[in-house]
Amino acid sequence: MDTEMRRSFPGFFKRKPRRSSVAFKSPKLSKVWKPFNFSVFLMHDNSLTTPSAEEDLLHMQAGLGKRTLTMDGDMTHSEVSSLFEGVFPKLKSISGGWLLYKAAGGNGRRHLSVVPPETEGYTGSSIKSASGGGKTMLYISPLQDKLDMAPLSTDAEEFSRMPKAECKNCKTVMPLQLLALHVAQCRKSECISGDDDDDDDDDDDLECISEAEQEICVTRQNLLQRVLLQWQRQQRGSPINQLKVTFIGEAGIDTGALRKEFLTEMVHGIELKMFEGDSKGKSPIYSVSDLESGFYRTAVEIFAVSLAQGGPPPCFLRSWCFDFISSGELNVTKADVDDVEYASLIERVEAADDVRDLTDEIINCGYTGSLTTNKKDGIIRAIVLHATLRLTPILQQLRSGLKIYDFLEVIERQPLICAPLFVPKQDDDDDTPDADYIMSIIVPDMSVKGSMRHTKETAILNFLQDFLQELQDTGLFVFFFIFIQPSTICCTGFLQGFEEFPAYTSL
Template identity: 30%
Template sequence: MVSPEDSGYTGLMLKTASVGGKGVLYIAPIQEELNTQPLPPDSTSFSSMPKAMCHSCHTSYPLQILPLHVETCKISDTSPQEISDEDPDYRHPKPDMEDFETVCPICGQNFPPNELEAHASQCGESKADFIPSTSKHKMSISSAVVLHAILRLLPLLSQLHEGLKLYGLADLMSQYSNICQPLFVPGVEVKADADFVFAVCHPEFSEKGSNQEQVEVSVMNHLQDFLQELEACEHPEVGDYPGHLSPSTFLQWLTGQGHIPVLPEEKINFRVCVQFNHTCNIQYGVHTVCYPTVAACSNTIRLPVKHMQTYTEFKQVVIEAFHLGQAFHQV
């Protein structure tokens, strides 16, 4: 018998008594009987576990117990329905991949998928198999490179599939792919609009109440008006390309990405540091105009406020800097 301590039983105490979990401990209640009924799906014990909704009863269950629930859950209250081939939700069993062969895009021979990776890494190395790099064979060579890169992931995906099968999740994912997809794919890329771009811009203002701060606030107002104008003048049929200035391409110029971060944590921490240069005359001497400097690695832009006193000056300087500063150099 394991006697409790003053504070009751603890995990360390039970682990020591069971010799590190190798022994068996029996619980003998004194006044009550242990409840052996399964926990309800809304129990707090499942709060931190991944869940998915059952299509039949529309109840959210943890993934570990959802396969057991699906076997006993009825589709309707009257009688279970048999799934036929005509049912749109019916999915035919997938054939074994070992029964198929894939064509090598270089030599044209058929190989099983598990052997194609090793063949693709050596195909074309010998003189007899050598293919000259001409425009006729560019597509075949490109396909071989892409195929080789994809096949390198097959062992990793195979191990992942075996791990999912241990808990019965592989069959569950195959049957309810639309429910399980959000658990593995966080979302789709959404282009950044003017409001998002301006919201992630965090200016480093000068001392509060100073003349420099007033100028910097005016420049930030110019930036907000500029982004709103870009969004209003954007034509959806034109789309985004390196020479097309829009809120998303402007953000891509600053950070290297033109979409809103997909993961919630990345979206919260995503920001652009806006700095202000008041001493360009000291740095560059007498000059007519200088442009913003962008560091996409650190998500930083430094604005020369002397040349951005009015909105017209701000717009002209930023547009010229955007079109002339697509490469990794200083304009």
């Protein structure tokens, strides 16, 4: 009916002219720069794949490898170059230019793809976009030069910002990351260079050399309990030696991958079985049997080995636990109580109209004051102290276990540098969903692959991702509800008013 009426009386059904979109353009907001951390890895040549675990260590010894930097502002290319040269002095010697690369997703060795520089070179904005706001590591690759891979001296400029410790054997001070390898070589050279040439002494030398490795041979079944016991029974090896792992019944020679897998599983298993809490941090579970067995000391020795030999950091401790380890001081609040029983008691005290109903439980926590409603703060403080003070023998055992590699001394000297290895990021960090999160929860119902509709839908998805990223980079981020139908992606309505963004006009 409507169609026929338009044909018969076109004068009455003329479409109203569309208003120019220029009048409805939203004003551009001034760009608010938010500082972010990102990781870069300086490679020694123009490789097309990411380095292996063994190559990571060689790069680190040569003053190359991974560094974590902070981008405080939208830097120019020259400022970015100065930032990189500050942590990689060898980068100053490159005369043939360099480019940034990033790796594809997945594990193991991955292919690298170039990050194209802008007209003015690499800027803070381009690095922030390429790294996903610091979530993706970038690789610096020299185009025509090859950097020297010879190990540097321990006092080299490249190691000036790294935490250091002293080798007890030769009294050499060196970066903690290199100390594990040095200790093994230092022991080996000391044994080989003995002055006594007797045959018996030769046998002793061979035995001493074999001690340069700590061997763990274990099944995957009940891994945590068996490793804690076997770790304590080690006679020929020591935690300061290089760790070699064999899983019984599985073929394979440990060249570093098995060790990393083993340490990853152990750190995760210790976190689940011996600590309690949430994503903000965890405290040790109060267990007298584990304390008497020395399992907490063994657990933290595994943490130290993991930190020194390429495993993951135990980044799950409560900040008050780390503060006690680093300084011996106890500073806790009710939010630091992870024990379910005492956390529940604190909640009941706060909600109680008459705290005398909880007299027995309160007195058991060591509170000796009057049980009145206006004394709730003192009662809660007593519960908090009771719940945390009983953990101090466990924390003392953790401190004792960190003495290997002289790691405790390093923590006491540089607590701020070492804290990120043990304490997770807190809630004051920005955890607002970003563009990557929005795209990750979209589950499109696409048309048949290869069809024209599928091609258009893919183009719209790519555009939407670029659009959201631009919103995020400019500090303007809104939540979108994306409705995806069998062959239509209804996102046009969400884009009105944002025509000034380049991605909008390029679709």
